[in-house]
Amino acid sequence: MLPAPFLKRHIQSQSNNAIGDKLNILSQDATTQSIAEHGVRCLLIFEYCYFLLQNEKCPTEQDVIPLAIKEYKGFNVAATVHQAVETAVQQHDQDVDELCQALLQVVLQNRMSHRFLA
Numbered sequence: 001m002l003p004a005p006f007l008k009r010h011i012q013s014q015s016n017n018a019i020g021d022k023l024n025i026l027s028q029d030a031t032t033q034s035i036a037e038h039g040v041r042c043l044l045i046f047e048y049c050y051f052l053l054q055n056e057k058c059p060t061e062q063d064v065i066p067l068a069i070k071e072y073k074g075f076n077v078a079a080t081v082h083q084a085v086e087t088a089v090q091q092h093d094q095d096v097d098e099l100c101q102a103l104l105q106v107v108l109q110n111r112m113s114h115r116f117l118a
Contacts, residue, residue, distance in 0.1 A: 032089050033086055036103055037086075039103070040106050040107055044077065045072055047111055048071060051112075051113035075112060081106060085103065088102035088106060
């Protein structure tokens with residue numbers, strides 16, 4: 001039987017290695033572009049949800065997010081956003097302030113609520 005302090009250190013060591021491995025995997029998958037694209041996607045979907053909830057003919061609250069996601073995919077916004085975010089990251093990756101401004105413009109230019117206001 002292992003002494004308690006040794007066992008405790010061993011478990012912590014294994015736990016730290018597992019956490020380190022997970023962080024390493026996350027860092028490989030989570031590129032600036034993927035994080036930015038996810039953020040822009042969420043903002044667009046939530047903005048559209050807000051727009052839908054303001055409408056008198058609003059679907060039920062439970063249906064708003066699935067509907068917004070469906071519209072996001074159906075209007076081909078995803079492809080446009082992917083390309084715009086990719087361009088923004090390539091042009092401004094080293095300048096966070098400029099990148100944030102570029103991503104904000106991507107959001108403003110791709111709002112789905114504009115399709116119904118025009």
